[in-house]
Amino acid sequence: MIIFANNHGKSNAAKTAGFVLPLTLWMIALFGLGIAAINNWVSTAVENARTLQQKSESDLMAANITNELVYAIATQPMSPRGLEVGLEINNPGQGDPMALMASINESSDYIALDGRPYLLEGNIDYTIQIQDGRGLMNLQSVTSERLRRLLALFDIxxxxxxxxxxxLADWMDADDLTRLTGAEKYEYERQRRFPPRNENLLTPMEAQNILGWDGIPEVWAADLRAPLFTTCRIAGFNPNTAPETILLSYISGLTKDAASNVIEQRKVSPFRSGREFMSATGSLLAAEPFFFSVVPGNCFIVDLTHRESGRRVRYSLSLVPSSQNKPWQVDYAFNIPSQINEPSDGLSPRLAFPTPETLNPVIGGDNRVSGLR
Structure with a gap:
């Protein structure tokens, strides 16, 4: 009897073993990819949650700081120096009416409203810069001559x-008549752009939608570094809070050296009248007797910066005491790109924006930080 070896069975077993090994390796690889994907998803979710938490905390802090700022502005007097925050107000005696009329409410300490940075007494992880709206170029009412002077400073x-x-004027006026080099609805539609709103600007950034205004990136970059423009609903111009660029734009014939001298002089002693300013600069502005206002208005551009992360938020804050809802409003707010931000190291803790408890000892005791400037 002849018995043949079952080579066919051995061949099938070998093939099966050869198939199982790659399948196992593929399954291990797929499990590894799945675990890696889940791990990546979890890491991303945790990072997103951490970012959202930081943003929420930052937004909450910004809201608290805004409330403290509103409290300070609403309860403390203004002077040519800025916001008076000292406990001792230099008021004249009640029996001297002439002294009362000529007096300026100055206290032992003040916060300048010309954009210089201050640490926050309540949280030194943040700095605050407050710019009086009267010290900026108001796009709602700026004259053509002043705007041209500003553009010339940037070699436009x-x-x-x-x-x-x-x-700019055609964007805001109510008619459809085009100025000499202006543009109305037809010109925007031809270029497939949003037409003019025929209303005042809501924010300075809205001007970038206007024909030609998107062609001056150097001006907008400078405005991000330190505000130049405003859309505040206020009148007047404050030479005590205007940056050098705005001084040169508003005052015809003013030289760069004279503007620098103005800024240095007002740090020592602010201008207390338009006449005093004209005398110091050699300017004659007889046609605008009511244009100057040496005291800040009721609208402020605020930059709030987290010192560690560099996150900076800018918003426009207006006091509206006649409002039926609340006596203040945030006109607009936006984040400043991180590459624009400048370091805020070297600030002294003595240069701090006070808390409500410091401003009002009845709230939290007299823990006054002296030497605010």
Missing amino acids: PETLRNQLPDT
Whole structure:
């Protein structure tokens, strides 16, 4: 009897073993990929949650700081120096009416409203910069001459210097008549752009939608570093809080050296009248007797910066005491790109924006920080 070896069975077993090994390796690889994907998803979710938590904490802190700022502005007097925050107010005696009329409510300490940085007494992880709206170029009411002077400081071509005042005015006026170098609805539709709103600007950034205004990136970059423009609903110009660029734009014939001298002089002694300012600069502004206001208004541009992360938020804060809802409003707010931010190291804790408890000892005791400037 002849018995043949079962080579066919051995061959099938070998094939099966050869198939199971790659399958096992593939399953291990797939499990590894799945675990890696889950781990990556969990890590991303944790990071997103941490970011959201930081943003929520930052937003809450910004809201608290805004409330403290509103309290300070609403309860403390203004002077040519800025916001008076000292406990001792230099008021004249009640029996001297002439002294009362000529008096300026100055206290032992003050906060300047010209954009200089202050640490927050309640949280030194943040700095605050407050810019009086009267010290900026108001796009709602700026004259063509002043706007052209500002553009010339940035070496903007003459064609744009002539065009931008006209397109700005056409964007805000109610008619459809086009100024000499302006633009109305037809010109925007032809370029497939949003047409003019025919109303006042809501924010300075809205001007970037106006024809020609998107062609001056150097101006907008400077405005991000330190505010130049405002859309505050206020009148007047405050030379005590205006940056050098705005001084040169508003005052015809003012030299750069004279503007620098103005800034240095007002740090020592602010201007207390338009006449005093004209005397110091050699300017004659007889046609605008009511244009100057040496005291800050009721609208402020606020930059709030987290010193560690560098996150900076800018918002416009207006006091509206006649409002039926609340006596203040945030007109707009936006984040400043991180590459624009500048370091805030070297600030002294003595240069601190006070808390409500410091301003009012009845609230939290007299823990006054002296030497605020």
